[in-house]
Amino acid sequence: MRRIGRWLLAVLIGGWLPVLLITWWWNASADSTDPFFPPLHAIWEQFQYNWIWQFWGIHVMPTLQNLIVGFLIAVVIAIPLGVVVGSSRTTATYVEPVVDFIRSIPPVALVPIFILLLGLDSSMRIASITFAASFPILLNTIEGVRATNVVLLDTAMVFRLTRNQILWRVRLPNAMPTVFAGLQVGFQIAFIVAIASEILGSGFGLGAFTLIATDSFMILDAWTGVMLLGILGYVLNLVFDVVERISLRWYFGQRKLV
Amino acid sequence: MTTAAISIRDVRMDYPTPDGVKHVLGGISYDVTEGHYVSIVGPSGVGKTTLLRLLTGLAQPTAGEIIVAGKRLSGAPEGLAVVLQDYTRSLMPWLTVERNIALPLRNEKISKANVRQRVKESLTEVGLEGSERAYPWQLSGGMQQRVSIARALAVRPRILVMDEPFASVDAQTRFDLEDLVLKVRADFGITTLMVTHDIDEATYLSDDVVVLYGKPATVSDIVSIDLAFPRSQVETRNDHRFAQMRTRIYEKVRGLS
Numbered sequence: 001m002r003r004i005g006r007w008l009l010a011v012l013i014g015g016w017l018p019v020l021l022i023t024w025w026w027n028a029s030a031d032s033t034d035p036f037f038p039p040l041h042a043i044w045e046q047f048q049y050n051w052i053w054q055f056w057g058i059h060v061m062p063t064l065q066n067l068i069v070g071f072l073i074a075v076v077i078a079i080p081l082g083v084v085v086g087s088s089r090t091t092a093t094y095v096e097p098v099v100d101f102i103r104s105i106p107p108v109a110l111v112p113i114f115i116l117l118l119g120l121d122s123s124m125r126i127a128s129i130t131f132a133a134s135f136p137i138l139l140n141t142i143e144g145v146r147a148t149n150v151v152l153l154d155t156a157m158v159f160r161l162t163r164n165q166i167l168w169r170v171r172l173p174n175a176m177p178t179v180f181a182g183l184q185v186g187f188q189i190a191f192i193v194a195i196a197s198e199i200l201g202s203g204f205g206l207g208a209f210t211l212i213a214t215d216s217f218m219i220l221d222a223w224t225g226v227m228l229l230g231i232l233g234y235v236l237n238l239v240f241d242v243v244e245r246i247s248l249r250w251y252f253g254q255r256k257l258v
Numbered sequence: 259m260t261t262a263a264i265s266i267r268d269v270r271m272d273y274p275t276p277d278g279v280k281h282v283l284g285g286i287s288y289d290v291t292e293g294h295y296v297s298i299v300g301p302s303g304v305g306k307t308t309l310l311r312l313l314t315g316l317a318q319p320t321a322g323e324i325i326v327a328g329k330r331l332s333g334a335p336e337g338l339a340v341v342l343q344d345y346t347r348s349l350m351p352w353l354t355v356e357r358n359i360a361l362p363l364r365n366e367k368i369s370k371a372n373v374r375q376r377v378k379e380s381l382t383e384v385g386l387e388g389s390e391r392a393y394p395w396q397l398s399g400g401m402q403q404r405v406s407i408a409r410a411l412a413v414r415p416r417i418l419v420m421d422e423p424f425a426s427v428d429a430q431t432r433f434d435l436e437d438l439v440l441k442v443r444a445d446f447g448i449t450t451l452m453v454t455h456d457i458d459e460a461t462y463l464s465d466d467v468v469v470l471y472g473k474p475a476t477v478s479d480i481v482s483i484d485l486a487f488p489r490s491q492v493e494t495r496n497d498h499r500f501a502q503m504r505t506r507i508y509e510k511v512r513g514l515s
Contacts, residue, residue, distance in 0.1 A: 149347050151342055151344050151347040151348050152347060152348065152350065154311075154314075154316055154340075154342070154348075155340060155342060155348045157315075157316060157334055158314045158315070158316065158334045158338065158339070158340045158419075159334070159339070159340075159361070159362035159413065160334050160336070160362070160365060161361070161362070161364070161365070162365070165364065165365075169350075169361065170350065173350065173352045173353075174350075174352075176352075250351055250352040250353075250393055250395075251351070251352070253393060253395065253396070254351050254393070254395040257395055257396070
């Protein structure tokens with residue numbers, strides 16, 4: 001009961017400003033005749049028509065599919081690689097300068113290169129997403145695995161845990177909070193690249209939809225696209241937070257006490 | 259004849275530093291009698307922790323050797339357990355108390371039920387029965403150090419090595435933990451080596467106190483603490499011989515005699 005109360009309070013505290021802003025927007029734009037700033041109620045009507053569920057299959061599913069597939073491939077590549085690099089100083093000295101250089105290139109700028117290499121189908125989009133999302137995950141995994149504190153490792157060694165046990169039962173769990181931070185940043189970048197990769201050379205997907213709508217003066221549609229992007233980004237981030245809080249309960253519990 | 263559980267033979271340890279080689283340990287020799295409680299004291303930076311790392315097999319001496327159970331030490335020996343000063347960093351925060359204690363038992367071929375039994379016994383020994391499902395960070399510092407001790411006991415060690423085990427807890431908890439260690443000792447007779455900077459504590463707990471002194475460090479004194487067991491915080495510490503021994507150790511640690 002008290003937990004529900006506290007949750008309700010948090011929603012109220014966090015929610016009043018958005019509610020205020022939306023109300024203001026709704027009223028201020030109600031009589032708007034400006035074609036670029038249509039009334040919010042018109043956008044909302046169009047939003048319902050477009051996304052529940054008229055264009056969901058054509059425009060939302062491809063974007064989400066690319067995003068999730070690309071992100072998962074990045075996870076599968078970057079975490080093991082990060083563990084290898086993070087566990088060995090020598091490997092790190094060789095690999096890190098290269099990684100630092102490549103990650104400094106804005107990922108969106110690489111989309112044209114991927115188009116040249118892979119053409120315009122979804123493999124190009126997935127490759128761009130994977131590429132962009134890999135770096136934060138890789139760097140954080142390296143950092144997390146490397147930063148295992150010496151006392152913990154000493155203890156594990158004196159108690160004669162094997163190398164494998166130290167990796168799986170000490171280094172990896174210890175790295176998880178850092179890895180998770182990397183996953184979250186990687187996912188945000190993946191989302192950006194997923195949309196950006198559709199702006200170039202695609203007829204499907206949320207990015208393509210919004211761009212085409214803008215180019216064809218379908219301003220209402222463009223607004224609904226932007227709105228859905230915002231909502232999707234927010235919800236996906238929320239899902240991430242929840243997964244993180246559940247799987248790293250020990251970490252958040254410990255931090256709350258310190 | 260008593261046998262040596264650990265035999266330290268002319269152990270030297272050098273570290274390379276930018277200003278040349280630093281000689282930390284300059285020929286340490288000492289035999290730890292089976293079942294004895296031995297404290298290693300000395301001024302800060304004398305190399306106590308270095309010696310402890312050698313004893314646990316975490317580092318190899320530059321020269322000399324350490325013999326445990328008739329074998330020359332290379333890597334962590336079987337039957338040795340540690341309790342370190344920094345309990346917040348030596349217990350795994352992502353594991354419950356039970357899983358922390360069970361972790362070193364993974365490589366022993368014992369059934370799950372047996373593991374659970376051992377965890378339970380160890381927790382009871384340290385006075386934390388029923389704390390299996392707590393996380394270490396939910397416990398007080400003293401309780402966390404008890405968990406460390408329980409984890410060490412669960413492997414049924416022949417040798418227990420402790421590095422400043424009571425340095426990070428408050429005075430009251432410290433006395434409690436000291437008496438806990440005495441009780442464990444009376445119950446199991448584990449050969450124990452403790453590094454400490456606290457001379458009173460060393461005197462109170464030990465059979466022998468080894469004083470390290472000098473650069474490089476050598477054994478400057480070995481003080482036999484022939485105070486009767488069981489010891490008590492009040493009576494033992496008020497014994498005039500306690501005062502004499504702690505004075506002698508103090509002077510050696512300070513390089514006064």
